[in-house]
Amino acid sequence: MTQAASTASPPVGGGGTYAFTDHDFQIIANRAQADFGLHLTLAKKDLAYSRLTKRLRALGLADFNSYCRLIETEDGAEERMQMLSALTTNVTHFFREDHHFRTLREQVLPPLIASARAGGRVRLWSAGCSAGQEPYSLAFTLLGLCPEAAKLDIRILATDVDPVIIAKAKAGIYDNDELKSLPDTAKAQHVTDMGGGRFAIGAKARELISFGELNLMQDWPIKGPFDVIFCRNVAIYFDKDTQSRLWSRFAELLPAGGYLCIGHSERVAGPASTRLETVGVTTYRKSQAGTADRTAKPKEGLSR
Numbered sequence: 001m002t003q004a005a006s007t008a009s010p011p012v013g014g015g016g017t018y019a020f021t022d023h024d025f026q027i028i029a030n031r032a033q034a035d036f037g038l039h040l041t042l043a044k045k046d047l048a049y050s051r052l053t054k055r056l057r058a059l060g061l062a063d064f065n066s067y068c069r070l071i072e073t074e075d076g077a078e079e080r081m082q083m084l085s086a087l088t089t090n091v092t093h094f095f096r097e098d099h100h101f102r103t104l105r106e107q108v109l110p111p112l113i114a115s116a117r118a119g120g121r122v123r124l125w126s127a128g129c130s131a132g133q134e135p136y137s138l139a140f141t142l143l144g145l146c147p148e149a150a151k152l153d154i155r156i157l158a159t160d161v162d163p164v165i166i167a168k169a170k171a172g173i174y175d176n177d178e179l180k181s182l183p184d185t186a187k188a189q190h191v192t193d194m195g196g197g198r199f200a201i202g203a204k205a206r207e208l209i210s211f212g213e214l215n216l217m218q219d220w221p222i223k224g225p226f227d228v229i230f231c232r233n234v235a236i237y238f239d240k241d242t243q244s245r246l247w248s249r250f251a252e253l254l255p256a257g258g259y260l261c262i263g264h265s266e267r268v269a270g271p272a273s274t275r276l277e278t279v280g281v282t283t284y285r286k287s288q289a290g291t292a293d294r295t296a297k298p299k300e301g302l303s304r
């Protein structure tokens with residue numbers, strides 16, 4: 001990203017009334033990059049303006065210069081999270097990019113379930129899980145093949161950096177609109193009508209999943225290994241180097257033969273591409289030569 005000149009620019013986006021200079025934008029972009037790996041070029045200035053004006057309004061601030069001063073202070077930690085929420089999108093739905101769930105059903109899960117039935121440990125991770133539709137779709141797929149999954153050592157870890165969205169995921173309560181992409185069979189088996197247009201995910205799926213807050217840019221209090229990692233439509237916000245480091249960190253946590261599924265507009269690149277081979281659309285498998293200690297015990301923290 002080029003350093004932008006600190007010229008005052010008229011407010012843009014939604015007819016707002018807050019002064020927002022290129023210099024203000026650069027402070028926000030640098031902070032978002034350092035804390036969350038977000039890649040914001042000057043071309044995103046209008047978007048940043050329209051997404052963040054509601055924060056200025058909520059905080060009663062007069063201009064972006066005051067907002068920048070806030071996020072640069074120690075007390076600004078909470079606002080930095082709000083800023084991330086405003087700058088990224090939580091868009092998701094049940095069985096999004098459903099070819100991944102088909103691959104799981106047909107190729108990936110049957111041998112893993114056989115291994116779990118023989119006493120093995122199986123772990124799946126939904127990294128950047130947003131409001132939970134992705135890990136619940138994983139749980140439904142798993143339960144379709146293995147109704148007794150909760151009695152075996154099979155668990156799903158679901159994490160997101162956004163505390164508000166992870167609380168919604170954990171609650172597992174959705175409205176009619178959010179359930180649109182859920183097939184009727186899954187609805188009948190796993191969803192309870194609570195009345196008032198609210199629907200709750202049933203205990204069988206919920207007990208398979210541990211939800212937790214995790215910023216993918218920081219240390220991970222988890223060791224793995226994970227047999228399957230879903231990190232879809234998250235890395236799209238990151239610059240190439242950050243993406244590349246992320247793929248390598250995932251590769252470390254996969255055993256040989258483990259799978260990584262990423263979003264439709266993302267591609268594994270950098271050093272990890274020698275260890276992760278393409279086996280389907282945005283589906284990668286760690287080559288047998290690559291190693292992860294499958295016997296490693298999970299660290300205390302988010303892993304179960």
Ligand SMILES: C[S@@+](CC[C@H](N)C(=O)[O-])C[C@H]1O[C@@H](n2cnc3c(N)ncnc32)[C@H](O)[C@@H]1O
Nearest residue numbers: 036089091092128130161162215216232233234
């Ligand atoms: C567009 S949603 C994708 C949800 C789901 N994986 C899917 O494909 O439907 C992107 C999610 O990534 C999360 N995210 C963004 N930056 C992150 C970071 N640094 N660490 C962890 N999660 C992050 C956001 O909070 C958001 O919930």
